[in-house]
Amino acid sequence: MASPASPSPLPLPDTAAGREGLEALLARPGEAVVGLDFDGTLAPIVSDPERAGAHADAVPALAQLAPLVRSVAVITGRPAEQAVLLGGFADEAGLGHLTVLGHYGAQRWDAATGELHTPEAPPGLAAARAELPAVLADAGDPPGSWTEDKGQAFAVHTRRADDPEGAFAALRGPLGGLADRHGLHLEPGRLVLEIRPRGVDKGVALTAYVEETGAGAVLYAGDDLGDLAAYDAVDRLRERGVPGLLVCSGDEVPELASRADLVVRGPGQVAALLAGIAETVRRSS
Numbered sequence: 458m459a460s461p462a463s464p465s466p467l468p469l470p471d472t473a474a475g476r477e478g479l480e481a482l483l484a485r486p487g488e489a490v491v492g493l494d495f496d497g498t499l500a501p502i503v504s505d506p507e508r509a510g511a512h513a514d515a516v517p518a519l520a521q522l523a524p525l526v527r528s529v530a531v532i533t534g535r536p537a538e539q540a541v542l543l544g545g546f547a548d549e550a551g552l553g554h555l556t557v558l559g560h561y562g563a564q565r566w567d568a569a570t571g572e573l574h575t576p577e578a579p580p581g582l583a584a585a586r587a588e589l590p591a592v593l594a595d596a597g598d599p600p601g602s603w604t605e606d607k608g609q610a611f612a613v614h615t616r617r618a619d620d621p622e623g624a625f626a627a628l629r630g631p632l633g634g635l636a637d638r639h640g641l642h643l644e645p646g647r648l649v650l651e652i653r654p655r656g657v658d659k660g661v662a663l664t665a666y667v668e669e670t671g672a673g674a675v676l677y678a679g680d681d682l683g684d685l686a687a688y689d690a691v692d693r694l695r696e697r698g699v700p701g702l703l704v705c706s707g708d709e710v711p712e713l714a715s716r717a718d719l720v721v722r723g724p725g726q727v728a729a730l731l732a733g734i735a736e737t738v739r740r741s742s
């Protein structure tokens with residue numbers, strides 16, 4: 458009888474810290490937390506955010522891995538319920554204990570209960586929203602740029618602008634000023650400038666989640682500037698003796714890719730990595 462095929466070998470992280478993180482995850486998967494960004498990491502980047510969706514291989518890979526590790530959390534700038542919908546995470550066998558931390562960790566949805574916890578919008582947000590049209594007009598209203606209102610935050614997108622990079626550059630300063638005037642935070646991303654509450658970021662969210670779950674190892678994968686805070690959090694966890702693996706999906710954001718232990722070629726390869734880890738764990742148990 459033919460023996461089962463070997464799984465594809467897992468990619469080797471470039472750094473010693475990353476190799477230690479991967480080894481810890483494979484040796485003690487039941488202690489590991491896996492944190493994942495949504496857009497650009499689980500979902501390919503598309504020009505219309507409402508048409509984004511998880512890569513075809515992403516949910517099956519997550520569903521294979523989640524039962525083998527302590528916990529999986531999607532940590533996203535999206536409203537949590539939108540990420541659940543676009544990702545197709547609800548009622549998915551294997552994802553019964555998934556957590557989605559939306560709005561950079563300010564909001565939480567748990568698959569186990571179906572409960573969604575959303576904080577009050579900060580007082581400055583309504584005033585900033587009211588001032589936004591004048592700020593955009595003063596900056597020349599770059600043709601094709603548009604605003605996504607996310608309730609607890611809003612994001613000005615320039616991906617569909619006539620000159621995406623030029624529009625981003627023209628709007629960054631004025632939107633930073635708008636955020637400052639109202640006690641809010643400007644979060645720049647991949648052709649998006651988001652105004653959101655201060656006081657929470659993906660690093661705060663990931664650290665709290667690792668502490669809550671008592672995890673002894675962590676993998677975090679992201680693709681954008683908003684993921685830098687989570688990378689910082691993994692660095693701090695490593696200093697405290699918690700091994701970690703930092704994965705970057707694509708290399709479009711050099712500030713993140715240069716910090717990663719492992720750079721893979723976008724959401725399809727992130728899914729392949731997660732499936733490969735699950736397969737390796739299964740075969741060694």
Ligand SMILES: O=P(O)(O)OC[C@H]1O[C@H](O[C@H]2O[C@H](CO)[C@@H](O)[C@H](O)[C@H]2O)[C@H](O)[C@@H](O)[C@@H]1O
Nearest residue numbers: 495496502503504506509533534535616647649
């Ligand atoms: O933290 P994330 O899950 O990465 O969410 C960050 C922002 O992602 C979305 O924008 C990005 O993806 C869009 C769809 O592919 C793309 O059109 C846009 O250019 C990207 O910046 C989302 O629309 C934002 O609300 C999120 O904050």
